[in-house]
Amino acid sequence: xxxxxxxxxxxxxxxxxxxxxxxxxxxxxxxxxxxxxxxxxxxxxxxxxxxxxxxxxxxxxxxxxxxxxxxxxxxxxxxxxxxxxxxxxxxxxxxxxxxxxxxxxxxxxxxxx
Amino acid sequence: xxxxxxxxxxxxxxxxxxxxxxxxxxxxxxxxxxxxxxxxxxxxxxxxxxxxxxxxxxxxxxxxxxxxxxxxxxxxxxxxxxxxxxxxxxxxxxxxxxxxxxxxxxxxxxxxxxxx
Numbered sequence: 473x474x475x476x477x478x479x480x481x482x483x484x485x486x487x488x489x490x491x492x493x494x495x496x497x498x499x500x501x502x503x504x505x506x507x508x509x510x511x512x513x514x515x516x517x518x519x520x521x522x523x524x525x526x527x528x529x530x531x532x533x534x535x536x537x538x539x540x541x542x543x544x545x546x547x548x549x550x551x552x553x554x555x556x557x558x559x560x561x562x563x564x565x566x567x568x569x570x571x572x573x574x575x576x577x578x579x580x581x582x583x584x585x
Numbered sequence: 586x587x588x589x590x591x592x593x594x595x596x597x598x599x600x601x602x603x604x605x606x607x608x609x610x611x612x613x614x615x616x617x618x619x620x621x622x623x624x625x626x627x628x629x630x631x632x633x634x635x636x637x638x639x640x641x642x643x644x645x646x647x648x649x650x651x652x653x654x655x656x657x658x659x660x661x662x663x664x665x666x667x668x669x670x671x672x673x674x675x676x677x678x679x680x681x682x683x684x685x686x687x688x689x690x691x692x693x694x695x696x697x698x699x700x701x
Contacts, residue, residue: 473644474627504690513675514628516689559627561690572643573618573690577627 473498475562477576484550484583492545492579494560503536503543504561504573507554514559517545547581555583587612591676591693598666599701606661606696608676616681616688617659618643619651621672622695628675634659635681666700673697 475496482490494503502521506514518529520536520543528534531548543562547554557578564572589610598604610617618633620643630643634653648670650662659678663670674696679688 474629506690513692513694514690516691519689561628572630572633572641574630574644575620575628577625 473564474574475560475576477558477560477579479579480577481580482582484581486552486583486585487549490547490550490581492547492558492560492581494543494545494562494576496541496562496564498541498564500536500538500541500543501563503534505534505543505545506559506561506575507556508559508578509556517558550581550583552583552585555581557581587691589676589678589691589693591674591696593696594694595697597699597701600667601665604663604666604698606663606674606676606698608659608661608693609657610659610678610691611657612678612680612691613656614678614680614691615656617653617676617678618690619649619659619661620675620677621645621670622675623672631661631674666698668700671698671700 475494478493504519505517508514534545536543557580559575559578561573561575592607615636619631620628622628629645631649632651634640637656676693677690679690681688
């Protein structure tokens, strides 16, 4: 039931792009994305609600493909401040699951100068 | 300042000694939740609450209890802690209630618990 994130870890140079994927074996109602810096609490990035929806936040954007039961987070022209662990959180269709936000295992991103 | 406050930040205890981790939010949020974070496993949901007196199990509820007597508070209780409950715990809240999918989670700063 836990969504699967890939890759598990990625190392970039400043200015390079990265894609983090979040895949589910169950139909998704929504996908949340959060970033956690070392020793800190996770911080909200964005929520995607509809199949095919795309959102952007500065140079970080995301898409949600309902048919593929997958979401992708795109980090463009990465900056040092993008370093951290990225988590997707998913809610599944079905009233019994409402309120249960299930997170993936996380993707660690390191941006080097 | 809008925030979720957890206490304590660090706690070392022994097996079997009951403990409570407090969580309070000042944003009038309906939805509150507890997660534990372990290396390689991400954030796993322990319990959540859609509103006062409404709580439900997450994915890893065994060994934990919660209560929601007031909107702002959502304490996590470990009646008889064991070493496998050593972890980093996060409390989170959102406006959501029944619409939690539409609201971002605000996390507390975490409680690092060690059970020996």
